[in-house]
Amino acid sequence: MITKMILSNGQYGEKMNFKELIKHSNQATIVFNSRIGVERESQRISQDGRLAQTDHPKSLGSRLYHPYVQTDFAESQMEMITPVCGSIDELFDWLAAIHKVVLQSLPDDELLWPLSMPPALPQLDGDIPLAKLDKFEDVLYRRYLSQVYGRKKQMVSGIHFNYELPDSLMQSVFNQQNEFSDFNLFKTNIYMKISRNYMHYRFMITYLFGASPYAFANYFSQSDQVPREPIRSIRNSRLGYVNKEDISVSFQSLDNYLSDLHKLVHEGKLIEEKEFYSAVRLRAGNQVSDLDDHGIDYLELRNIDVNPFDEYGVNKREIKFLELFMLFMLWTDETPDYNLEMREGNVFNETVAKENPNEQTKLFVQAMHLITDIRTMTNELNIDGATDVVDWAESLIKNPALTLASKMVDTSATDKLQFAIRTAQSNKVDTLSVPYQLNGFENMELSTQQLIFDAIQKGVTVSIIDKNDQLIGLEFNGNKRYVKNGNMTDLDSYVVPLIMKNKLATKKILSNAGFNVPAGVELMNLSDAKSYASQISSAIVVKPKSMNYRLGVSVFHHQPTKDEFLAAVSRALKAGDSVLVEELIEGTEFRFFVINHEVKAVLKRMPANVTGDGSHTIAELVQRKNASLMRGVVDRAPLTKINMGTLERKILASQNLSWSSILNVGQTVYLRENSNISTGGDSIDCTDEMADYYKQYALNAVETLGAVVCGIDLVIPDINDTQRATIIEANFNPAMHMHMYPYQGKSHRLTLDVLKMLFPTLKV
Amino acid sequence: MITKMILSNGQYGEKMNFKELIKHSNQATIVFNSRIGVERESQRISQDGRLAQTDHPKSLGSRLYHPYVQTDFAESQMEMITPVCGSIDELFDWLAAIHKVVLQSLPDDELLWPLSMPPALPQLDGDIPLAKLDKFEDVLYRRYLSQVYGRKKQMVSGIHFNYELPDSLMQSVFNQQNEFSDFNLFKTNIYMKISRNYMHYRFMITYLFGASPYAFANYFSQSDQVPREPIRSIRNSRLGYVNKEDISVSFQSLDNYLSDLHKLVHEGKLIEEKEFYSAVRLRAGNQVSDLDDHGIDYLELRNIDVNPFDEYGVNKREIKFLELFMLFMLWTDETPDYNLEMREGNVFNETVAKENPNEQTKLFVQAMHLITDIRTMTNELNIDGATDVVDWAESLIKNPALTLASKMVDTSATDKLQFAIRTAQSNKVDTLSVPYQLNGFENMELSTQQLIFDAIQKGVTVSIIDKNDQLIGLEFNGNKRYVKNGNMTDLDSYVVPLIMKNKLATKKILSNAGFNVPAGVELMNLSDAKSYASQISSAIVVKPKSMNYRLGVSVFHHQPTKDEFLAAVSRALKAGDSVLVEELIEGTEFRFFVINHEVKAVLKRMPANVTGDGSHTIAELVQRKNASLMRGVVDRAPLTKINMGTLERKILASQNLSWSSILNVGQTVYLRENSNISTGGDSIDCTDEMADYYKQYALNAVETLGAVVCGIDLVIPDINDTQRATIIEANFNPAMHMHMYPYQGKSHRLTLDVLKMLFPTLKV
Incomplete structure (x- = not known):
């Protein structure tokens, strides 16, 4: 099973037969469960397609620590960063969520530019504002880049794809071989092989993902640089943002790679290791020095253009192909001549990048050969669900008109700008269409969606512990807290909610403390x-x-x-x-939402109702009210659709009404006796109007119960006249969405109060 | 509705017609929900019926604050004090529980003397040891009483009955009248009327409850004091423990009562107000001065002898009669001549107390007249469930042989001692028959029973918030804590148990922190x-x-x-x-019980099993094992009965066995695959044997989860050889009883650890 290989020291020696190793590991089926992450870059633009001149949105918290949203080179340049995900679906949930948060956080008149090549740039390089970062070293680095490469070259956007083989696959292949006894060393060699093959075969990615056929005004500082006709990928050609010609780093071994890099920095050809750009970057932790310490943990692909036809710049099929392609990079043999491979890889890539997108590629034979080999691999490994993806790649190779670059060039120059703006606009409208939902997490409870939204926005790291159980972890500044159902946290004690769950016990304790209870x-x-x-x-x-x-x-x-x-x-x-x-205590019922020893919101709830217009039947009025986007299923929308069931019918009948009755203009009819939002009621915010006396009474009761988060219901006979209230219920996991999206009145963003409670030092 | 009455200032004025007021209040049906409490006194004795010479049991905590168990005059004299209860059933639950705790806390060779009159006393007064109390003023007071009354007189025991009318009845009667506008003043007048009538008619109580017909050696210091024949109640006659003849206090009004008392103290005839003994004591809070502040809150009846035929010294029918009798004291009119009434009351009582118990009482006519009037009241007020009680009283009046005193005298002197000892013995045996149960609270979960047991024993005040919900309140030194299901407290945070409930989330968090999980x-x-x-x-x-x-x-x-x-x-x-x-992780499973950052117990659980004897069938072996008192229903007994169902039958079949198979001597057969106690498994304590490595591993995992109370299950492949464990489960409300009453091995009283955790300053 052992054949010749390039050892970690760069020597050519006995080599592992990865095909056999992978086959015997019996784990290839989980290739689609690789650990993956995406960084998607974009420019903020105005509605007319010009670079935004505004600062990075304040609502997005501090870039000092933000895990999800950063700026890159320029202040207008946004980087949306997903966490590491174990599946493609999870990755796209995060892409959806982060895009939702970012688009919601933009000023109303700003959009996200959907192309890799930037929009029209200012004529003067210096008019592009650098990212306003807090750390002076970060600012300095950007000033240096401006000097060396010019600001305009830095304005290109791409997709960075982080890839790590599934741990059990890696472990299983490791267990099949006996060349390496050290797992980290083994892993490093695996990733070095993948990287070399990737450098060799990356023309395929440029062909399939290339989507930067043209540039807008002022990208090229000299007009003779402008390609005479559209090409597949300006960004991935030498016209893109690349290191100078004299920058060369070997992928022959990690040692070579690192010593080359150190040498370039030492000689002043690079200011830092990270100034080295290549189609694949070796990664371990945050710094290059981590590579030295424990080898390669994962790879970062940097040569993927932004797909303008997908709102996240990349789609699931493309990611699936990348996963297969990376496995193939491990699967397929290298030739013994490393230098030849690298030279060939560069020539192949530059060839494909500079081709007219509408023409068949000059690398057609090589590309088809790769496709055949990938297909063989998927067959030999019995990888389910691979056929579609390979078919797709093959169809693009056979028919260039299907490629992204080709689809982008069939327009005039004006249309190109319009295409970008229209795409940006519809991406924003689509993403924000249901304002209260967090895209990607729509199936979780609304309050949890909102809490995750706020966490993403403010830069608190979220981990979904159990989606079905509404259980998430939040981490900020080294503090880890868990939250269930939006506001059940470790700040409330265990026994208090158990008491509140028991209405009798709650009454006993409140009554003993002198509160009015029925x-x-x-x-x-x-x-x-x-x-x-x-x-x-x-x-x-x-x-x-x-x-x-x-x-x-x-x-x-x-x-x-x-x-x-x-x-x-x-x-x-x-x-x-x-x-x-x-x-029965007669009076008006109010919900007081207490969090962290403060009344944060007060709500009056009205039973499900409709108000007549003199022409529509009650049934029609209900249907019209239910048609609102704000009404949906309990806990998944701010309000609940009014049911048209037996109970509602009976309550109408008791008022001598039926579904077909027509109400007078302004006549309001109730369809339920209870006022819960969950049975179609309306929520009316009264926070500012409520007298302090009642707020204090509610707060004192909550303190008596010992709760930190509590929704406490008071019946108040006459809100203006007397100071008399009866407590009828205390809820340990009170709904938050009805205060955040009330039917009438002011919104109170309680999820933000939860975050503040959990992380008092968080900047919100 | 207003007729003449004695006003609070002692003047005879317009009087309320209580019959009409009570009738119109519509609340008389709740007379059996009066607020009541009992203090039961008893002497600790040795098995041969002599006063115990030992100190008050150390396990009963400190008498400085103990709410349930105190000593009275002598060190051997115990006072068992129930909390205020809202029903007779509740009262007897508490009597049962406190008796259980006290009898369990006694040395093995000590008993509780079941009679009002003390057992044989030492000849020398000074040989009776005074209660060894911490407060010097308490010791001083007992020395004074020894001087004035002699120690022997103080050795008599009784039942004190605290009585407060149901609040809604009091409130309702108050609302019907317009004589008083101040509720406290009204209440005080109500209780004054009841008290005067009680002083007048108390002969009835002496007749029905009298149970001190004879004394044992040395009670009387002079032989001429000894009654020539048995009488109904030495204790309630002037031969009992009474104030000197010149001590006289008026019940005409609260003002008179208080000023008389103050005068007696001022003149030095009483050392303190509490030295005044009477059949009824006016009560408000703890001190006589509280009476001055806000009037009477409740009454304390002190003239009830200990019923030796009932293990708690009193039974439910008697308490029910007392409740009816107290309502009747309010119902029935007084005569205008207060002094005559009091004189008559004293004469009547002394007459009845000194009568031969076997003879018809001289007050027969008066007694029957009262019975008739009580019956009228119960009819006019439609009081359900009163007939039996009145019938019982009537039968005792008609047939003196049915009275307690009469039943006690049909024996020789030796038999009298033997009767008392045998009663004391069987009371102890009966009470302790199911060692793990807390009598009165048998329907609660075993762990909650044990926690209440410990709280009663150590002097922590218990309130049952919800019996069905296993929710109790504990209060010590001003700190109130709530506990659900024995160990769910406010010291655990809310979200941690929610995480533990979700096996997937638990595993994710433990695995992220580096623990082994499957x-x-x-x-x-x-x-x-x-x-x-x-x-x-x-x-x-x-x-x-x-x-x-x-x-x-x-x-x-x-x-x-x-x-x-x-x-x-x-x-x-x-x-x-x-x-x-x-x-599946192969190995032995151990339960580590962690509380308050310490591993307190380790248990191995064996699946339900039987071991053969060469002659009995498996079915017979199971039945024999199930017959143990220690096996019962889940959570109500330390072990669970082995089920003989389909699952067990199948598991036997898989071993080629059936219910009728006969096993060899020593051959053990398992009837389940899982080892839970709840499915009939055996618990084997391994706390001392378990290596520290594993205890630390378990503890670290619990700390990672952030739990304060946790039962964490480890599978250990080889306990002696390696340091390798896998965590298979974490339980947020772990069973405690299986550690407290293991099938084999050492008991660990975890409920005491819960108490210590809740109240670190408690002396345990």
Whole structure:
């Protein structure tokens, strides 16, 4: 199984047969679970397609530590950085989310430029504002780059793709061989092989991903540099942003690579190692010195143009192809002559980059040969789901008109700018279409979506511990906190929510501390209820002891009959173990949202209702109200669609109305007795109007319960007249979205308060 | 509705018609929900019926603050004090619990004397050891009492009954009248009326409850004091512990009562107000001065003898009668001549107390008249459940042989001692019969029972917030903490248990921190499982993601077939939303119980099993094992009965066995694959044997999760050889009882650790 290879010291020796090793590892099927990440660059532009002159948006927190959004060279140049992901779907969830956050954070009149080549640049190089970074060394570095390469060359955008083989595949291949006993050394050699092959065969990527056929005004400082006709990729040709000709670094071994780099820096040809640009960069941690310490951890591909036809600059099929291609780079043999390979690789790439996009590539035979070999690999390794991707690549090779570059050139110069602007506009509109959703995480609860939004925006590192369980980790400045369902954190104690879950216990504790709570009894079963029935002499509420969303709650505004009462108890027993019968407190119910010892929002909730216009039926009015984007499924939208069920019908009937009744102009009709948002109610923010007395009362009650986050419900008989309130409920995981997107009134961004509570030093 | 009454200033004025007021209040039905409490006194004795010479048990914590167990005059004299209760059942739950704690805390050879009159006393008064109290003023007061009354008189025991009318009844009667506008003043007048009537009619209580017909050696210092024949109640006659003849205090009004008391103290006839003994004591807070401040809150009846036929010295029917009798004291009119009433009351009481218990009382007519009036009251007020109690009282009046005193005298002197000793013995045996249960709270979870036991024993105030929800409050030294299910407290944060509930999240966090966890995947449904099936190549465990008691868990010691695997997934899906498939880690599983940053216990659990004796069938062996008192229902006994169901039968069948197989001597057979105690497993304590390495590993993992209380399960392949462990589970509300009552090995009282954690300054 051992054949000749280039050893880590650069010597040609016994070489591992990777085809056999990979085949025997039995792990190739997980190639699509490689650890991957994307950095997508873009320019902020105005609506007319000019570079934005504004500062990096303040709402995006500090670039000193931001893990997701950075600026690159210029202040207008944004870099959107995903975390490392274990699947393509996860990667695109993050791309979607970060794009949503960035686009939402831009001024209304700004867009993201969708092309690799920058829009029209100022005539004077010095008119491009450098990124306004806090660290002076970062500013200095950019000034140096301006001097050496000019600012304009730095304005090109691309996709950087970080790639790490699945750990179990790497481990399994390692276990199959006996050439290396050190795992890190083994890994480094694997990545060196991949890198060399990538440098050799990268023309294929330039062909498939090339999308910089033309430049806009002032990109080229001398007019004789401008290509006479469109080419596949200005960016990946020597017309793009490349090091000077005398910069050459060997990929023969990591040692060679590092010593070449050190030498260039030492000789002053590079100011730092990171000034060395190449199609693939060897990576380990953050600094080049990490490579020295423990070898290569992953590779960064830097020669991928931005795909203007996809809102994230790259699509899933392309990433899938890249994953296959990287595996193939390990799979396929090298020739013994390293220098020849590198020279060939550079010539091949420059050839493809400079071709007319509409013409068949001169490397057609080589490209088709590669496709055949990749297909052979996917067959031999039984890789599911590979065929489509290889077919796609093959079709582009056979038909240049299908390539990105070709699709981009079929327009006049004006149309080119318009194409870019229209694309930028529709990307923004599409991304922001549902304002309250965090794209990529739409299936999580709305409050968790919003919390993740805020974390991404402010630069708090998010890890999704369990998507289905609404459980996330947040990390800032070395502090790690976990959050479940948007506001359940380690700042609340364990037992307090357990108390609040139990309505009887909550009442007992509040009442002992002198707060007003409705008088009541607990009934364990129907026979308890039968004996208790005779004692009822007033308006009451019947509800399950532990309840959710008011299921099984009955409200009697007048003393119920025995039968009515027993029916209500039966309903409540279905929803819980036992039943509370409480006096009904008449008045208006308000939800006070307390977080971290402050009342942050107060809401009045109105039962599901419609208001007439003299012409539409109630059914039509409901349908119209439900058509609003703000109404959806419980916990996934700020408001809930009004149900048109039996209960609503009965409540209409009790008012001598039906679905087909037509209401007078301005006549409001309620379709539920309870006012929960989850049953179609309306949320009306009253934070500013609410008297301090009640806020303090609510806060004191929450402090008595010992809660840090609590939604506490007060019934207030007369908000202007008296200082009298009764506490009817305390909720340990109160909904936040209804305060953030109220039906009427001011929005209160409570998720930001959660972040502030968790990380008091975070700049928000 | 207003008729003449004695006003608070002692003047005879317009009086409220309480019969009408009570009737109109519509609240009399809740008389059996009065707020009541009992103090039961007793002497610690040796097995031969002599006063214990030992100190008050150290395990009972400090008498400086103990709310439940105090000593009275002598070191051997125990006072068991219930909290205020809202129902008779609740009161007897507390009596049962406190008696259990006290009897368990006594030295093995000590008992509780069951009679009001003390056992044989030392000849010399000075040989009775005074209570060894910490506060010097308390010691001083006892020395004074020794001087004035002699120590022997102080050795009598009784039942003190604290009585407060139900608040809603009091409030409702208050609302019906217009004589008083101040509620406290009104309440005080109510209780003054009850007290005067009680002083008048207390002969009835002496008759029904009198149970001190004879004394033992040396109670009477002069032989001429000894009654020639048994009487109903030495304790309630002037032969009992009474103030001197010249001590007289008026009950005409609270002002009179207080000024008389102050005068007696001022003149030196009493050393303190509390030296005044009477059948009823007016109470408000802890000090007499509180009466001055806000009037009477409740009454304390002090003339109830200890009922030797009931293990708590009083029974439910008697308490029920007392509640009715107190309401009747409010109901029935007074005569205008207060002094006559008091004189008559004293004469009546002394007459009854000194009568021969076997003879009809001289107050027969008066007693029957009272019974008739009480019956009228219960009828007019429609009080349910009163008839039995009144019938009982009537039967005792008609038939003196049914009285306690009469039943006690039908024995010779030797038999009297033997009766008392035998009663004391059987009370102790009965009370301690199920050692792990806290009597009165048997329906709560065992761990909560034990925690309440410890709290009562150490003097932490317990409030049962919700019995069904295992939610209690604990208060010590002004600090209030809540505990749910024995060890869920405010010291654990909210989100940590939510993480632990999610096996996948737990694994992710532990694995990120470098701990060994089983590799695995999450499958959302059966179709996921079908595509995953081909990837299984080893022994696995299939389990629901969120699980309880191992429901739906399948263990495959060899690679399962696809069908076996899918069947296991189906089972797991029934028990949870999604399914985890994990590699099976072979080795022994240990439960490490971590509390407050220390490993407090380590347990090995063996699957349900029986060991053969060469003659019994497996079914018989199971039945024999299940017959142990230690086995019962999950969470209500230290071990769980072994189920004889389909699963067990199948596991036997897989070993070619059936229920009727007979095992060889010493042959052990397992009836389950899982080792949980909840499915009949055995618990074997290994705390001392476990190497520190593993304890530290478990502790570090718990610290990583951020938990304060955690049961963490490690699989250790070879406990002696290597330092390798895999964490397979973390439990946020770990069972404690299995460590406290292990099947084999040392007991670890974890509930005491919970108390120590909650109240670091508590003396345990």
